[in-house]
Amino acid sequence: MNSEIKICQNCKQNFVIEPEDFEFYAKIKVPAPTFCPECRLQRRLYFYNVNSIYKRKCDFTGEDLISIFHQDSPVKVYKNKIWWSDQWDALNFGNEVDFSKSFFEQLSGLIKRVPHMALSVSEPTMINSQYTNAAGALKNCYLVFFADYCENVSYSHYLAYVKDSIDVLWSNGSENSYEGINITKCYKTFFSQDCENCYNIYFSKNLIGCNDCFMCSGLRNKSCCILNEQYTKEEYERKLKEFETGGYKFIEDSKIKAQDFHNKYPKKFIHGKNNFKSTGDYIYQSKNAKEMYTVTGVEDSKWCEIITLEKTKDAYDYSGWGNNAQLVYECSGSGEGINNLKFSHSCWPNDKNLEYCQWSRSCSDCFGCVGLNNKQYCILNKQYTKEEYEQLVPRIIEHMNNMPYIDKKGRVYKYGEFFPPELSPFSYNETIAQEYFPLTKEQAEQQGYSWKDPEERNIQPTITSDQLPDHIKDVSDTITKEIIQCAHKGQCNEQCTEAFKIIPQELEFYRKMNLPLPRLCPNCRHYQRLKQRNPLKLWYRQCMCNGKESGSMNNELGIKYQNTIIHSHGTEPCPNEFETTYSPDRKEIVYCEKCYNSEVA
Numbered sequence: 001m002n003s004e005i006k007i008c009q010n011c012k013q014n015f016v017i018e019p020e021d022f023e024f025y026a027k028i029k030v031p032a033p034t035f036c037p038e039c040r041l042q043r044r045l046y047f048y049n050v051n052s053i054y055k056r057k058c059d060f061t062g063e064d065l066i067s068i069f070h071q072d073s074p075v076k077v078y079k080n081k082i083w084w085s086d087q088w089d090a091l092n093f094g095n096e097v098d099f100s101k102s103f104f105e106q107l108s109g110l111i112k113r114v115p116h117m118a119l120s121v122s123e124p125t126m127i128n129s130q131y132t133n134a135a136g137a138l139k140n141c142y143l144v145f146f147a148d149y150c151e152n153v154s155y156s157h158y159l160a161y162v163k164d165s166i167d168v169l170w171s172n173g174s175e176n177s178y179e180g181i182n183i184t185k186c187y188k189t190f191f192s193q194d195c196e197n198c199y200n201i202y203f204s205k206n207l208i209g210c211n212d213c214f215m216c217s218g219l220r221n222k223s224c225c226i227l228n229e230q231y232t233k234e235e236y237e238r239k240l241k242e243f244e245t246g247g248y249k250f251i252e253d254s255k256i257k258a259q260d261f262h263n264k265y266p267k268k269f270i271h272g273k274n275n276f277k278s279t280g281d282y283i284y285q286s287k288n289a290k291e292m293y294t295v296t297g298v299e300d301s302k303w304c305e306i307i308t309l310e311k312t313k314d315a316y317d318y319s320g321w322g323n324n325a326q327l328v329y330e331c332s333g334s335g336e337g338i339n340n341l342k343f344s345h346s347c348w349p350n351d352k353n354l355e356y357c358q359w360s361r362s363c364s365d366c367f368g369c370v371g372l373n374n375k376q377y378c379i380l381n382k383q384y385t386k387e388e389y390e391q392l393v394p395r396i397i398e399h400m401n402n403m404p405y406i407d408k409k410g411r412v413y414k415y416g417e418f419f420p421p422e423l424s425p426f427s428y429n430e431t432i433a434q435e436y437f438p439l440t441k442e443q444a445e446q447q448g449y450s451w452k453d454p455e456e457r458n459i460q461p462t463i464t465s466d467q468l469p470d471h472i473k474d475v476s477d478t479i480t481k482e483i484i485q486c487a488h489k490g491q492c493n494e495q496c497t498e499a500f501k502i503i504p505q506e507l508e509f510y511r512k513m514n515l516p517l518p519r520l521c522p523n524c525r526h527y528q529r530l531k532q533r534n535p536l537k538l539w540y541r542q543c544m545c546n547g548k549e550s551g552s553m554n555n556e557l558g559i560k561y562q563n564t565i566i567h568s569h570g571t572e573p574c575p576n577e578f579e580t581t582y583s584p585d586r587k588e589i590v591y592c593e594k595c596y597n598s599e600v601a
Helices: 019-028 037-045 080-084 103-113 233-240 248-262 386-402 441-446 477-481 504-513 522-530 593-599
Strands: 004-007 014-017 054-057 064-067 132-139 142-160 163-172 178-184 187-196 199-202 211-214 223-226 280-284 287-290 292-296 298-307 312-322 325-335 339-345 352-355 364-367 376-379 539-542 552-554 559-561 577-580
Touching: 019 298, 019 312, 019 325, 037 298, 037 312, 037 325, 103 386, 142 504, 142 522, 163 504, 163 522, 187 248, 211 233, 223 233, 280 287, 287 292, 292 312, 364 386, 376 386, 477 504
Parallel strands: 132 142, 142 163, 163 178, 178 187, 187 199, 199 211, 211 223, 280 292, 287 298, 298 312, 312 325, 325 339, 339 352, 352 364, 364 376
Antiparallel strands: 004 014, 054 064, 292 298, 539 577, 552 559
């Protein structure tokens, strides 16, 4: 079969369906998509709210609770203990298929009728961590999301086995860290990124096995270094005392200096290791995985993101989770033993043979169901026999093709497409779609997404960010009683809360680690960290290594790097080409793996 060029229904751009893609679609018995990969991803993430949480009422008990669904959301919400109990039955909300209406119209009504659980958490394992979501086994955590097995952590996202840390993004097995991004098994790591097995490091990037380093880049198994220069232990400790790490102005100036310094050293075209025939970024232990972003242990798959638990195989267009998942297509927020899931969201564990389902648990052979637990042969939450189910599903698929759903932007949804935007219970800026594909309100509404305007908080700041003491040593205990105005003042597009407070354990951490108070609210700080990770997009580029004599140079920006040894291609430019998330207009010097390993590894 040959490749085929299609025009995306949404962005109207061309996209290519390769022979291998057609083979996968045939394997799981679905038609080829009519949206391009990027638009498909954006649409999936629009159903995925991870870190927007609210106070609201339980629709069963009337009690106050914390939920990812706002009180004005169109869906009903039960507190988690009720949702998991036998005090209600999702089958009571079901109905027969009405062939006079489009299937998605009927599914939309079901989504609004069936109660949803307030938070996606493993509640029995949570200790003093009620303000969290997409999490399990947390203790004393506050505003932590997409995390497992963490303790004493605040304002952080995408974590596992992290302790005593604040403002961390993507970390595994780290402790006593602040403003760390992509750090693994690190201790006391501050304002650093892409580091592994390091401790006592500041403003550093791409270090492995290092300790006591300040503003360093690309080092391996080094200690007592400043700006990649070696010092004795005594010299390093004396020099470090000159750095006012407890001062806000010093920190901000150092961030700028560090970025300029890091740009002088080559970057490998991909973040990842132990991969075979795989493309994308932040990929680990994967095989035949194409256009992957932040995945581990994925095989024979394409267009997947945030699959951080291993053993995922034969998956296309899959966003979030993993863990022994197989035959997955156009799904999000699902995992743990799932098999043959199509067009579904938030289904786990051990679900199989599901299509167009949401919030299902341990179900099989269900079509268009919501909130079921341990059920089989159900359609729109109505129970059928095996024979009835197998006769009815083909009729529904034919009906979806003959009477497709048409959304308010005129996009046509037949069988084979993920849920239309109107079926999402969230607004665009409540979901992680806003994190990866940021839009303004006008842009979101123009593309057919809803938008949630900021609520009137009626909170009056008692102190502005520029009135805060520069140095942590000058901060008194009374700061925990102040309402601090965020430096963005709600004028950004980053879910700014406009004001925030310093909680006591947070102040204790800053004092212990000699760090200044933040000037931005937690949401704005999260978005600043997100900006430091590469985008979910690939560019074809050539290795920037020009040989030993000329080094590497971005002529327009005037950044040079002199190789330390002669590479395999000699003094001629490296001929290697690759796909990378570093766009051609960026400042970084980008090397192929061979050239990079020659200089750094």
